[in-house]
Amino acid sequence: MLNVHLVPHTHDDVGWLKTVDQYFYGSRNDIQHAGVQYILDSVIPELLSDPSKRFIYVEIAFFARWWREQDGIMKENVMKLVNEGRLEFVLGGWCMNDEASTHYNAMIDQHTLGFSFLEQEFGGCGRPRVGWQIDPFGHSREQASMFAQFGFDGLFFGRLDYQDKDTRLKQNNMEFVWRGSPKNLGETSELFTGVLYNHYVPPPGFCFDEFCKDAPIMDDERMNDVNIQSRVQDFIKVVKDQAQHFHSNNIMMTMGSDFQYENAHTWYKNLDKLIKYVNQQQSNGSNINLLYSTPSCYLFNLNHLNQVWNSTKDDFFPYASRENTFWSGYFSSRAALKGYARKSNNLLQVCKQLDVLANLSSPVSFATENLRIFKEALGVVQHHDGISGTEKQHVADDYAQRLAVGAEKCQQVASAAFEKLLPKGSEKAPKQVYCTLTNISYCNFTEHQKQFMMTVYNPLGHTVTDFVRIPVLAEWYRVVDPKGLNVTAQMVPISDETKKIPERNGSIAMNELVFMVEVPPLGYSTYFIIEASHQEEATSQPSQIVPLSSDELEIPLYIDNDQYLVLLDNIKGNTMGFTNKKKNISIPLHQGFWWYEAYGGNCSKGEFQASGAYALRTKGGRQLVPDTTMKLGSYILTGELVQEAHMIFGPEASEVIRLYNNKPYVEIEWTVGPINIKDKLGKEFITLYDTQSMETGSLFYTDANGREILERRRDHRNTWNFNNTEPVAGNYYPVNSRIFIQDKTNNQQLTVMTDRSEGGSSLESGTLELLVHRRLLYDDHFGVGEPLNETGADGQGLVVRGKHLVILDTIEDSPSLHRSLALQMYMAPSLSFSQLTMTPEQAMSKYNTQWSGLKKSLPANVHMLTLEQWSTTSSIEPIEIPQILIRFEHIYEKDEDPVLSQPAVVDLTDFTTFRIVTMQEFTLGANFPLAELNRLPWRYIPDNKEESLSKEKLLNTAIPHSSVPTTLSLQPMQIRTFVATLQRLL
Missing domain, CATH: 3.20.110.10 (Glycoside hydrolase 38, N terminal domain)
Structure with missing residues (x-):
């Protein structure tokens, strides 16, 4: 039958x-x-x-x-x-x-x-x-x-x-x-x-x-x-x-x-x-x-x-649903929501960890309920018409509101954890305050306090050193670290381009206080920021600023530190070249903003397909954003900690190129919007990295959801003879965390890391481009029924700000950088602030100003992906056993690094607030024991005739429920999931 x-x-x-x-x-x-x-x-x-x-x-x-x-x-x-x-x-x-x-x-x-x-x-x-x-x-x-x-x-x-x-x-x-x-x-x-x-x-x-x-x-x-x-x-x-x-x-x-x-x-x-x-x-x-x-x-x-x-x-x-109709626009649609979802996930991991480390949750607690609200909000946003950006505007607003409510609930959990972890004795911990708009240099708390504490929590299992930027009002500050030592800081004036962002309405900050923090694994460090009455009391140093139009500038223009030199175009303001000083690699690199005209049409057939929330369709070639840099107040800023080039490309786009001391990358903070549509044209704004020297052919590489790397070939599909009807959209791929090109002849790799998901491609040899913002005038007729035309607080086009980290290195050394940087970008340190009503010395006697949930760092190739309270309450067997869910992952692929791609071993006895009593391995989704897994077997023919039919199995065997291991091993790219019962030490 x-x-x-x-x-x-x-x-x-x-x-x-x-x-x-x-x-x-x-x-x-x-x-x-x-x-x-x-x-x-x-x-x-x-x-x-x-x-x-x-x-x-x-x-x-x-x-x-x-x-x-x-x-x-x-x-x-x-x-x-x-x-x-x-x-x-x-x-x-x-x-x-x-x-x-x-x-x-x-x-x-x-x-x-x-x-x-x-x-x-x-x-x-x-x-x-x-x-x-x-x-x-x-x-x-x-x-x-x-x-x-x-x-x-x-x-x-x-x-x-x-x-x-x-x-x-x-x-x-x-x-x-x-x-x-x-x-x-x-x-x-x-x-x-x-x-x-x-x-x-x-x-x-x-x-x-x-x-x-x-x-x-x-x-x-x-x-x-x-x-x-x-x-x-x-x-x-x-x-x-x-x-x-x-x-x-x-x-x-x-x-x-x-x-x-x-x-x-x-x-x-x-x-x-x-x-x-x-x-x-x-x-x-x-x-x-x-x-x-x-x-x-x-x-x-x-x-x-x-x-x-x-x-x-x-x-x-x-x-592609038909000719001329590639659904690659949504890789970048609603860039602000995509960035907000990524940051929200970062915060959720922080709160879940602190809940466990501070032992907040009993069978039913406010922490459990608060985190449930945030988990469900973030879960809803992952929907394929949510984070994709393909929903109606009022629905996108609803998603963002849910994230905001969930974030506030999460922050209450983090604050409760600090109330337990900060005090040394019976001293009550100060209330924590969170600032969610520091990316646009706005924090109402820090702007109105003459002195305050900043607590930095690190959700990674490795010690992190990072630079923080805090909006402040005064001219001089003294910064003190957790041990009472003075910290060098730099005062960076807030740019006019930042002050124009309408969502900053109400901010009075004139400067950002920049300094480096060091935070232990799964731990926090508390810093003290005190307004100084004069320069001699301060640990902060002013920045030196020279306008690009100044006669004082040397030609050629550049910024540099111990790691990189970035050569600048003194006429257009674009970059002209990158040098990795430690590897002695130099390439010409023109980086700037371009835009494609979005195709408009009635979508009655493929040739009339419009660019919309789903589809990307460009009309003509890319167009350079007008080169008016010299007239608009661009400048170079130098100082002890950070060197910056502030580039203004016109009213629609600007960027800051930053070199932080001892950081092995170039940071490019881009700001796009409001995109002008008075000319009745929808626009697709890209940032282009054009090396003009690297011979990369038709190949480029993108990540898959932040994990494995996939090879892409322009105008090609491996499984069929591809007829590309759209040279731009048909070559765009999702970039969740990184995209790179390789010149194998000269052993060079150019990698661009992203802080959110974006569409990207390499449309010519030696180039990379990323679509960072879109404003469109036509619906693409796939159901949403309205054009992708987002507006900001002032009713004008939405302003979006994001970051790219650019790495120039050898091919063999690049993976160790982009793997660790990707981890640090999506699991960034979390900042909270509190009032300081005493001297730093008095605060150090009352509070644990530096603390870690681990006795030592995890191996460099291991990430603790999950740490959260876990409930086994069931309608079938209503018995509550306090447990945690914990996942470890190997963050390297095979053969990426001679050392870091080797199997890793994790010491499970290194937690400071609990000891694992029993531990059972589960499937990745944590819904049944791995030992019970019995998937249907399937026989197949390899898609490459040269491949063997042999199947490689991972070496590990599932850890049974009764076992109490002290270590576990991880193979490259493996994630292992466990439910554990604990003995609390806190």
Whole structure:
């Protein structure tokens, strides 16, 4: 028989055209008719009425909210359905996350949040075993690797480049084994993957939702409009058309779509008839057998055929839906929200760590509840119409507000931790104050205090030295470190370009106080900042400023320190060259701002496709932002700690090039906006790095969600003959943390690190470009219904500020830098401030001014990815055991570094506030013990004929529950996840 697995499902966006609340309750139906609560209300009775029926549910952000409103009887009924496999959870994340703009840390966390809910409420029967990424706009290899490590048996997705899909249909290659980490993790990261034939909607003509226009099944012969015969034959044809593109005698059909099944009865009544009458044809020789099913049931049947499948190790970016229509604009859409999400994730990790280290959480505590609010807010934002930037403006505002509320709750947790960790005795710790706008030199607290304390917490397992910049009002300051020693500081005037940013309204700061801090691993250092009455008392030194138009400047212009020299164009203000002084490497490097005109059109066909929130489409070549630097007040600033070149490219763009002492990179802080649209042109603003000397050919490299590095080749796809209809958009890829080019002849690598996800490419040999901000006038007709035209506090175009770290080094030495810098950028130190009502010496006698949660640093190639309180409270077995969730990862790939790519060993006895009593290893998502993992095995043909069929296994064996190890080992790129019980030492 040809078994046709009918999968009733709904796809419920966790925010898109409406906010997540509006979608749940069904409000604002003038925007879109959708009410998720009614879907679940309607589906459950239908399942209870008929044991043959099935349904899958995906988005736990919605299900958890619905579940919390149900009474005991409904919960018992739902648990019965779950236990019988008739209501199946697939994917299981808080949302169906985007795969291009998301960082691996946040991706793992949002799935863990959903898994934890399902495990606590439903136990083993609620565990998802299938990935279901049916709507994201392109797919990441790192996501596939994660799904395999979650314990999933397979993955299904809906969107595939139209050329790729045509090729796969012709080759019957719609299902394959995806090798998520062939170089590092081997079999552990391999995942059976299927591309859905009908995207994720029903076959044409067979949508039976109450809002669909397709004809129902009319089978009463007494009626004039009976259509059963034609409907059966039409469906049999649909089945045969699909089956010819698949290898097995099983095919899957998605029976549902966006926010469907509010009236589940209409769906199930018609599906019942379809199943009945199509299967009756078997008596006439038909081999078609329809059944209610789920993706895991379908996978199980495929697996038992014991076929050999094709394989791939590529990702699926960028996605094109037709000619001229590449969905690579969303890699950079809503750059401010993308940056806010990254910083919010940073703060969440800080708060979770402090919660554990200070032992704040009892079975139910304010810390647990506060962190839940922030976790759920950040989980919602990872949605594929959230952090992607493809939502309506009011929804983007709602996401940002949720992050702001969650951040405030998180800060309360951090403050409570410092109340325990700071005092030496019975002394009460001062209240902590947090400043969220220091990136635009605004902190109301520090601007109005003559003296204060600053506590810097380091969430990394390694000692960190970093420079801080604090907005202040006075002219002279004395800075004292945790041991009472004076700290050299530099006074840096706040630039006019920064003062223009409308969100700074209310700031009176004139300077930033810059100094270096040193913070121990998983610990904090407290510094004292005191206004000085005159220069002799101060440890701060003024900066020297020379305008670029001054006759005092030497030609050529440059800034330099012990690490780098940056040569400047004395006419245009762009950079002209970079020199790594320690490696004696010099290249010409012209860096500046350019823009593409965004294509406008009615989107009626590919040639009229407009650039919008999803799609990137440029008209003509890039255009240089006007070179008016000399006239606009650009200047060079020098001092003891930092050298800066302030470059103004016009009213729409400026940047600061910084060289901090002893830092092995060049920092470029870019500010773009408000983008001018008075000329009726939408614009795509890029920053371009043009070496004009490096021979890099068509190759460049980008990261996958902040982890592994993928090779990109311009105008090329590995698995099909690529016809590129858009030379810019068709070569853009997601850059989550870094992009680089290599000149192998001269052993040079130029790497650009990003502080948020951006689209990037190398469109000519020796160049890199990153799309940093967009302001558009047309909708691209993919549903959002409005142009991407963000405005700021003053109603003008939004101003966005971000950072790039630029590294010029040898090819072999670059990985050790970009790996450690990527870690420091997304897990940056957290600053809080408090009043100082005594002398620093008195404060040091009352407070622990420097403290660490570790006795010594972790190995240089190891990162503690997760440390958080963990609850095992379950509706099945309601027993609370205080535990923690802890993850360690190896941050290097194989062969990247002769030393740091070697296996690493972590000492588990080095924590200062607790001792691990028992420890059990879990899957990456922490929802079941690794020792119980029994994934379906799949045989495949390597996608490279030269590769061996042998499968590499990781050397480690799962740590059982009863074990109390003192060390654990990590292989390159491996993440190991543990649930541990503790003996508290604090």
